[in-house]
Amino acid sequence: MFIVDYIKTVYNASTSLLKGMRMTGYYFFNHKEIITLQYPDVKQELPERFRGEVVMTHDEKNEHRCTGCTACELACPNATIKIVTKQELQPDGKKKKALETFVYHLELCTMCNLCIVACPTDAIKMAQTFEHSVFDRNQLTKKLNAPGSKLMEGVE
Amino acid sequence: MISLEHISQSIHEALSASLNSTLVLLIEMAIAGVLVIALFAVLGLVLVFMERKVSAYMQIRLGPNRVGYKGFAQTAADTLKLLIKEGLTPDGADKFLFNLAPLLVIIVAMLIMAPIAFTKGFQLWDINIGVLYVSAVSSIGVIGILMAGWASNNKYSLLGAMRSGAQIVSYELSAGLSVLTIVILVGSLSINDIIASQQNGWWIFKGHIPVLISFVIFVIAVTAETNRAPFDLAEAESELTAGFHTEYSGMRFALFFLAEYVNIFIVCAIGATLFFGGWMPFHIGSWEAFNHVMDFIPGIVWFFGKVFALIFLIMWFRWTFPRLRVDQLLNLEWKYLLPIAMFNLLLTTVMAITGFYFK
Numbered sequence: 208m209f210i211v212d213y214i215k216t217v218y219n220a221s222t223s224l225l226k227g228m229r230m231t232g233y234y235f236f237n238h239k240e241i242i243t244l245q246y247p248d249v250k251q252e253l254p255e256r257f258r259g260e261v262v263m264t265h266d267e268k269n270e271h272r273c274t275g276c277t278a279c280e281l282a283c284p285n286a287t288i289k290i291v292t293k294q295e296l297q298p299d300g301k302k303k304k305a306l307e308t309f310v311y312h313l314e315l316c317t318m319c320n321l322c323i324v325a326c327p328t329d330a331i332k333m334a335q336t337f338e339h340s341v342f343d344r345n346q347l348t349k350k351l352n353a354p355g356s357k358l359m360e361g362v363e
Numbered sequence: 364m365i366s367l368e369h370i371s372q373s374i375h376e377a378l379s380a381s382l383n384s385t386l387v388l389l390i391e392m393a394i395a396g397v398l399v400i401a402l403f404a405v406l407g408l409v410l411v412f413m414e415r416k417v418s419a420y421m422q423i424r425l426g427p428n429r430v431g432y433k434g435f436a437q438t439a440a441d442t443l444k445l446l447i448k449e450g451l452t453p454d455g456a457d458k459f460l461f462n463l464a465p466l467l468v469i470i471v472a473m474l475i476m477a478p479i480a481f482t483k484g485f486q487l488w489d490i491n492i493g494v495l496y497v498s499a500v501s502s503i504g505v506i507g508i509l510m511a512g513w514a515s516n517n518k519y520s521l522l523g524a525m526r527s528g529a530q531i532v533s534y535e536l537s538a539g540l541s542v543l544t545i546v547i548l549v550g551s552l553s554i555n556d557i558i559a560s561q562q563n564g565w566w567i568f569k570g571h572i573p574v575l576i577s578f579v580i581f582v583i584a585v586t587a588e589t590n591r592a593p594f595d596l597a598e599a600e601s602e603l604t605a606g607f608h609t610e611y612s613g614m615r616f617a618l619f620f621l622a623e624y625v626n627i628f629i630v631c632a633i634g635a636t637l638f639f640g641g642w643m644p645f646h647i648g649s650w651e652a653f654n655h656v657m658d659f660i661p662g663i664v665w666f667f668g669k670v671f672a673l674i675f676l677i678m679w680f681r682w683t684f685p686r687l688r689v690d691q692l693l694n695l696e697w698k699y700l701l702p703i704a705m706f707n708l709l710l711t712t713v714m715a716i717t718g719f720y721f722k
Contacts (some may be wrong), residue, residue, distance in 0.1 A: 241420070351614050
């Protein structure tokens, strides 16, 4: 019947519209559902595996675990990392390659995590920081090893 | 008890005591004009803020909350920004019509303000065909929109304006028919008579099913007439950038924006007057004590309370429903709303003749 179909259409339309309005009305009166964080005041807790930038871990004696093997430099797909090495005199008179500067270009990094995977000594890791904006591009080129730091004992 | 009626009465008497009647009329017109413009400014600020907050809460956001206490100064700051912006006129535009259009839209909004009764005896113009006047003047607004779209010399603007024309011309019908149900029941076109007839209960309760249907049709039709979502095809920011006001900037854009919100206020005021008794307090039949308690709340509070409840309803629609396509829009009007409104009108007529409603 045409009239029955017509009334059915009107009824279905109005009930489905009311269903939608019930949802938004519920959100309007239940402010605890709000998911917005007031960012600079309240910061979100980031997941553990969040990739913000590459950092080098240092312990309390200002020692790092980087041997300067350049595995990360080779693994990097867009030449973000540049390892500068030096020859260091060992106590037994032998010379040994050691890290001088770990240059990290944040402006080129895509946070792909390949350098961290490639590192044989777990010297670098991903940090949780994400507020990277600066006024000068040069500030994005970072030296990751702290000044005066040296290789940790026993890391080959 | 102090009331707006007494204040306006005493101002009139104080002026009449010392001046001749022509001068009194001129001064009173000036006062009324200033009051209307002040109301417009306040409405613009309050409604834009309300819209932003309502939309935010409905979308599980917080909305403006930085400027001023809880963000209350946000719209004032936005208005200040719009005031100091440059008002551009595009090269290819028809300069005269382009500049006239926003003024026309806002003047129409001002004109409809005339017969609205804010509280007992506080009305700009007590006209005996108030409802007819409102529905006649409100359809002039579309000329401003068409003018803006045509004069902008922009295809998006023109498309938006044409859609708006088709939309308002069709929805004017069902808005008019749903208003007529109340006119049939009251037997008068005067706003004051309609309010007075709701002394013992609002029409939405007294008129039961037919008035309820006509109220639903009225709300849908006025949402379309004020070009608001889900009927915002004239603007349709995702399809036509901003529709008829794409080329407008600065204060001219602000006038369109203000006119939109003032129009919402006006249609909700008409809806509150027709279906919810305007400034009339909530009365139930012959419960003398209850009615007397309700009378202690001033009429202006009742009026603005009802209007803002209806505005909230329309905002609720906007932030819930998706936009209709043009064919869906016209289908809804011509295949559903208009037949239902006509049938409902017939039903109301039968009801009015047989007296089958709560008196």
